[in-house]
Amino acid sequence: MKVWCFTPNPVRERKFVVGSGQVEVSAGGKGRNVARQLCLWGVPAISKVIDLGSDSGTGLVPGVGPGAVPGVGPGTMERWGWAWVSEGEERIDFFTEDLKVRARGWARIGNYWRRVLRKGDWWVVGGSSAEGWPRGWWRGLIQDLQKKGVSVLVDSRGALLREAVQAGADWVKCNLNEAEVTTGKQGADHCLPNLRGDGTTGVVVTMGEEGLVAEVNGCRLLARAPRVKVKDPTGAGDAVTAAIIYGEIRGWTTERTLRMAARVGAWRVSHGTDVPRVCLKD
Incomplete structure (x- = not known):
């Protein structure tokens, strides 16, 4: 079993931390963050990004094994992002326009995933997507992978x-703002039913300091986050995603998984770093 984390719209980020006098440059993207966190917890996770090269979408950049997540491979193009972070205040982000991939590039990307994924694997799609995919591309790929016995978790927003949801992805996860934008509804209670597809196991909506609300196997659940001092909210949602996958792989109860997810999300916010494995102890 492997967890394959796909970042379909990767970003090279410059983060300005107020008061530190430093500028941090990193390879950003939800899929990358989830893979790095899972590797830290001992889960075999591999990060993949679109490698545009000279021909949009001709391949993917491979991961470099457990314990490490790659940055940018040769020929890979990325968006640029800038983040302004001040402790205890809302983070401000700016991005260049989304990447664009031609139809034949999307076809090759789909064929790649159909070829490499195996029964029992997890496929995690994190963040927004590069533009240009044919209508129904994500739906068709998700359905094909599920037929092979691959578990699919999508943490995104909008059309993707x-x-x-239309494909019935096993898990759907987003924050409240993304849920409202995607469904056109207001409030988690109204969004959740519209994020559950046929065959979906669970829908998770994160709500910042309030924790998260979920609907899993028809049951509505709430996991409150511990009260913490916010240092940097970057990556908190990705820690939650990693915890959901970890709990599912370990066979935890849904209640334990969601409780732990809320806890590690809060830890990430208060420390500004990846969550150590010791924090997974109940």
Whole structure:
């Protein structure tokens, strides 16, 4: 079993931390963050990003094994992002326009995933997507992978997330703002039913300091986050995603998984770093 984390719209980020006098440059993207966190917890996770090269979407950049997540491979193009972070205040982000991939590039990407994924694997799609995919592309790929016995979790928004819902992705996850934008509804209670597709196991909506609300196997659940001092909210949602996958792989109860997810999300916010494995002890 492997967890394959796909970042379909990768970003090279410059983060300005107020008061530190430093500028941090990193390879950003939800899929990358989830893979790195899972590796830290001992889960075999591999990060993949679109490698545009000279021909949009001709391949993917491979991971470099357990314990490490790659940055940018040769020929890979990325968006640029800038983040302004001040402790205890809302983070401000700016991004260049989304990447664009031609139809033949999307065809090759789909064929790649159909070829490499195996029964029992997890496929995690994190963040927004590069533009240009044919309508129904995500829906069709998710359905094909599920037929092979691959578990699919999608953490996104907008059109990509709607196609994941239509496909009945095993897990759908987003924050409250993304849920409202995707469904056109207001409030988690109204969004949750519209994020559940046929065959979906669970829908998780994170709500910042309030924790998270979920609907899993028809049951509505709430996991409150511990009260913490916010240092940097970057990556908190990705820690939650990693915890959901970890709990599912370990066979935890849903209640334990969601409780732990809320806890590690809060830890990430208060420390500004990846969550150590010791924090997974109940």
